[in-house]
Amino acid sequence: HLQVYLRVRPFTTAERTERTEQCISIETPDTVILKAPRASLTARHSERFGSQLAQRFQFSQVYGPETTQRDIFDGTTKSLVKEVLDGGNSLIFTYGVTNAGKTFTFFGPDSDGGVLPRSLNVIFNSIEGRNYSQNNIKPHRCVDFIRLTKEQQDEEATNKRNLLRRFKDVNYFYIYFLFF
Numbered sequence: 001h002l003q004v005y006l007r008v009r010p011f012t013t014a015e016r017t018e019r020t021e022q023c024i025s026i027e028t029p030d031t032v033i034l035k036a037p038r039a040s041l042t043a044r045h046s047e048r049f050g051s052q053l054a055q056r057f058q059f060s061q062v063y064g065p066e067t068t069q070r071d072i073f074d075g076t077t078k079s080l081v082k083e084v085l086d087g088g089n090s091l092i093f094t095y096g097v098t099n100a101g102k103t104f105t106f107f108g109p110d111s112d113g114g115v116l117p118r119s120l121n122v123i124f125n126s127i128e129g130r131n132y133s134q135n136n137i138k139p140h141r142c143v144d145f146i147r148l149t150k151e152q153q154d155e156e157a158t159n160k161r162n163l164l165r166r167f168k169d170v171n172y173f174y175i176y177f178l179f180f
């Protein structure tokens with residue numbers, strides 16, 4: 001079942017003027033009305049031809065500028081993560097013009113994470129007792145997995161050891177660098 005949400009981010013100080021504030025209004029919890037700025041080509045064009053200036057758009061829910069990261073997560077994503085933990089599949093993606101707030105909504109600043117870190121928190125807090133302790137399974141093409149033979153498991157273990165050793169060297173380098 002498809003849900004389409006709209007998040008309206010706050011105006012920045014530079015953007016906020018009487019004119020821009022009139023461009024968007026949240027009419028009901030699931031409807032917004034957009035008006036083209038008076039000086040824009042769209043507005044001038046539509047006045048000339050006498051067509052409707054304001055347009056109404058409907059969503060499953062509209063989240064206004066005062067909405068917190070937690071509100072967004074609780075209202076849009078949390079139930080999907082719970083479904084995934086019960087074996088279901090879910091997809092969530094953001095769509096919008098540049099500067100609309102997609103990255104902010106998805107990742108968020110470190111101090112106030114977006115839907116991705118919040119989802120991972122729920123997942124990692126819920127898998128205790130459910131994680132697979134053996135290392136004989138490897139993901140294959142996103143939707144499948146392969147069961148490794150003993151030789152393949154040894155090869156994977158060697159690769160992992162080599163990789164971690166390389167990271168350790170890098171860390172030593174930074175510690176050395178900071179120290180002097």
Ligand SMILES: Nc1ncnc2c1ncn2[C@@H]1O[C@H](COP(=O)(O)OP(=O)(O)OP(=O)(O)O)[C@@H](O)[C@H]1O
Binds near residue numbers: 098100
């Ligand atoms: N809900 C919000 N509250 C406060 N600031 C926000 C909010 N949403 C976005 N911003 C700020 O607005 C700016 C643009 O947001 P962001 O980078 O997330 O846009 P974007 O849609 O990912 O843009 P692009 O497509 O260009 O990557 C950033 O400075 C971000 O911190």
